[in-house]
Amino acid sequence: MFSHIDPKQYDQQLSEKQQGMAKLFADFNGPDFEIYTSEPINYRQRAEFRLWHEGDDLYYIMFDSKTKQKFKVTDFPVASLLVNQLMSALIVEIKDKPVLRHRLFQVDFLTTLSGEAVISMLYHKQLDEEWQVQSKTLKQTLSAIAPLSIIGRAKKQKFVVEQDYIIEKLTVGEQDYHYQQVENSFTQPNAKVNEKMLLWAQEATKNHSGDLIELYCGNGNFSIALAQNFDRVLGTEISKTSVKSAQYNIALNKMSNIDIVRMSSEEFSQAMSGERKFRRLADFDLTDYNYDTVLVDPPRAGLDPDSIKLIQQFNDIIYISCNPDTLQDNLTELVKTHKIERMALFDQFPYTHHIETGVILSRR
Numbered sequence: 372m373f374s375h376i377d378p379k380q381y382d383q384q385l386s387e388k389q390q391g392m393a394k395l396f397a398d399f400n401g402p403d404f405e406i407y408t409s410e411p412i413n414y415r416q417r418a419e420f421r422l423w424h425e426g427d428d429l430y431y432i433m434f435d436s437k438t439k440q441k442f443k444v445t446d447f448p449v450a451s452l453l454v455n456q457l458m459s460a461l462i463v464e465i466k467d468k469p470v471l472r473h474r475l476f477q478v479d480f481l482t483t484l485s486g487e488a489v490i491s492m493l494y495h496k497q498l499d500e501e502w503q504v505q506s507k508t509l510k511q512t513l514s515a516i517a518p519l520s521i522i523g524r525a526k527k528q529k530f531v532v533e534q535d536y537i538i539e540k541l542t543v544g545e546q547d548y549h550y551q552q553v554e555n556s557f558t559q560p561n562a563k564v565n566e567k568m569l570l571w572a573q574e575a576t577k578n579h580s581g582d583l584i585e586l587y588c589g590n591g592n593f594s595i596a597l598a599q600n601f602d603r604v605l606g607t608e609i610s611k612t613s614v615k616s617a618q619y620n621i622a623l624n625k626m627s628n629i630d631i632v633r634m635s636s637e638e639f640s641q642a643m644s645g646e647r648k649f650r651r652l653a654d655f656d657l658t659d660y661n662y663d664t665v666l667v668d669p670p671r672a673g674l675d676p677d678s679i680k681l682i683q684q685f686n687d688i689i690y691i692s693c694n695p696d697t698l699q700d701n702l703t704e705l706v707k708t709h710k711i712e713r714m715a716l717f718d719q720f721p722y723t724h725h726i727e728t729g730v731i732l733s734r735r
Contacts, residue, residue, distance in 0.1 A: 376412065376448050376449060376721075376722050378411035378412055380722075381408075381409075381411040381721060381722075384721065384722055385406070385408065385718055385721070388716065388718065388726055389404060389406060389716060392404055392695060392716055392726065392728070395695055395696075395699055396695075396699060396702075396714070399702060399706060399711055401711035401714050402711065402712070402713060402714055403714070404714045404715060404716045405571070405713065405714065405715040405716070406715075406716050406718075407564060407567040407568070407571065407715060407716065407717045407718065408564075408718055409561055409563065409564050409718040409719065409721045410563055411721065412448045412449070413448065413449075413450065413451050413452050413455075414449065414451075414561050414563060414564070414721065415449050415450045415451065415454070415560045415561060416450075416451050416454075416481065416482045416483060416484070416539075416558075416560055416561070416562050417450075417454075417479070417480060417481045417482065417558070417560050418447055418449070418450040418454050418479070418480050419477060419478070419479040419480070420432065420433060420444060420447075420458075420477065420478055420479075421433070421434070421441075421476060421477055422472075422475050422476055422477060422478060423441070423443070424472070427466075429462055429465070429466050429472055430443050430444070430445070430462065431443070431444040431445075431458065431462075431478070432444060444458075445459075446458070446459075449722075450480070450482075451482045453482040453486065453488055453516075453517055454480045454482050454488075456516050456517075457480055457482075457488060457490060457513065457516060457517070457519070458480070460513055460516055461478065461490065461509075461513065464509055464512055464513065465509065468505060470501050470502050470505050471492075471502065471505050471506065471509065473496065474494050474495040474496040475492055475493070475494055476493055476494065476495055477492075477493040478490065478491065478492055478493070479491040479493070479554075479555075481537060481552065481554055481558075482517075482537070483537050483538070483539040483540070483552070483562070484539060484540060484541070484562045484563070485538065485539060485540040486517050486518070487517065487518050487519065487537040487538060487539075488517050488518070488519040488520075488537065489519065489520045489521075489522060489534075489535065489536065489537055489554045490513070490519060490520070490521050490522070491522040491523075491524060491554055491555065492506075492521065492522065492523050492524070493524045493525070494523065494524065494525040495525075496525060497525055497526070497528060498523045498525050498528050498530055502523060502530070503523075503530055503532075506521050506523055506530070506532050507521075507532055509521060510532045510533060519533075520532055520533035520534050520535065520537075521533070522535055522554055535553060535554045535555075536551050536552060536553045536554060536616075537551075537552050538550070538551055538552075538623075539552050539558075539562065541562065541565060541566050541569065541596075542566060543566055543569045543570050543573060543596050544570055544573065548569075548595055548596055548624055549620070549623050549624060550590060550591070550592065550595070550616075550620050550623075551590065551616050551619045551620055551623065552590065552616070553590075553612055553616050556590070556610070556612050556613060556616065557589060557610075557613070558589075558590065558592075559592065559719070560719065560720075561719045561720070564717050564718060564719045564727070565592070565719075567717060568691070568715075568717050568727070568729065569592070569593065569596040569597075571715055571717075571729060572593060572596070572597055572666070572689060572691075572729065573596055573597055573599075573600065575689070575713060575731050576597055576600045576601070576664065576687075576689070577600055579600055579601065579663065579664050579687060580601075580602075580661075580663060581601065581602060581661030581662075581663030581664065582601055582602050582603045582604065582605065582660045582661045582662070582663060582664070583597060583598075583600075583601040583603070583604045583605070583663075583664045583665070583666060584604075584605050584606075584607075584639075584660070584662060584664070584665045584666070584685070585604065585605070585606040585607070585665070585666040585667075585668075586606075586607050586636045586639065586665065586666070586667045586668075586669075586678070586681075586682075587607075587608065587636070587667060587668050587669050587670070588606030588607060588608045588613075588617060588631060588668075589608060589610075589613050589616075589617070589668070590613050590616035590617050590620055591606065591616070591617035591620045591621060591629070591631065592668075593666055593668065593689075593691070594606045594617070594621075594629050594631075595620055595621065595624050595626060595629065597666070598626050598628055598629050601628070601664065602628065602661070603628050603629075603630070603660065604628060604629040604630070605629075605630050605631075605632065605655070605660060606629065606630070606631045606632070607631075607632055607633075607634050607635070607636065607638075607639045608631065608633060609633065609634065609635045611633065614631055614632075614633045617631045618631055630655065632651055632652060632655065633651060634649065634651060634652075636667075636674075636675075636677075636678045636681060637675075637677055637678070639681070640677060640678070640680075640681040642657060643657055643662075643681070643684075662684060662685050662686075663685065663686050663687060664685060664686065664687040664688075664689065665681075665682045665685040665687070665688055665689070666688075666689040666690075666691070667682060667688070667689070667690055667691070668691040668692075669692070669697075670693075671693055671694040671697065672694075672697060673692070673694060673697025673698065673700060673701050674697075674701050676704075679701060679704050679705065682705075683704075683705065683708045683709070685734075686733065686734045687731070687732065687733050687734070688705065688709060688730075688731070688732040688733075689729070689730075689731055690702075690705075690729070690730040690731075690732065691727070691728070691729050692727070692728045692729075692730070693719075693725065693726075693727055693728075695726050695728055698728055698730070702730070705732055706732075708734065708735060709732035709733060709734055709735060710732060710733055710734075710735050711730060711731070711732055712731045712732060712733050713729075713730070713731040714728070714729070714730050714731075715728065715729040715730075716728060717729060
């Protein structure tokens, strides 16, 4: 299944992506893409697998996205070395323990560059006290490999052995930032490329002024790294878990000029225009912000028309995209008011058709 993952072919697959992107965005007559490479193997900090029970045997499987054919997985070169260590160690420890393996159908691994891990075990059964006892022993055993936590999930159940998050350390330039990453929440999977994305955005905004508004701010990934370049940062995010993590990370990194508010981009647009008032914004005077720069990192669907109109009110736009097709569509509207200054290709997902892109635009 992983025959296409060959480090010797890394440069070729990246070149093909570069050519495809140049063709896709040729009509914009923008600058050449700046290219940011990935590690050729062991680059993903998270992975999830189905479990297959075959008699006494127990092993991981993955499905081919097109044929739905299942493949046995003994190692996973895409994932971090720590994920691979924990994969094999977990099977050894639970294989002959019915309480831990019975009706276990999926295992998710979340790791960090700093060497921490969370293992989530998903069951088609209710978890009892005996499971909790044995999971604590499992955690102690696997902690010989790395500091980690175990989470058991079943219908309407979630048991946490230690904690449900890890603390990642990302080095951006010469500065270290620390981020809480919560199990079952979105995080950038390729941490090394994420560091490059943050440095690119940091350098691209070095001479900007005023305040930064970030829509879809997640756990504060960009807000925290870019705060040094702006007077204030206001981030908006709809996910309660992400908002909580962002606030945690602001305190963790001792930031004093960042605020996070839970609301959608549509709600923020309504508040910014004075169309609606929100109690969540009672402590904020939106008329007091200098709306010079906006950063958006939307989901694969891209920006809706109202969000495009919203960000066109800003002088400078930083657009981080995980879908070149919707980015192309959004840029068709954005270039009516703004000029493309920089474009970057971040190879977050080697050997796949997925591409992460960064675009800097300034008002015409």
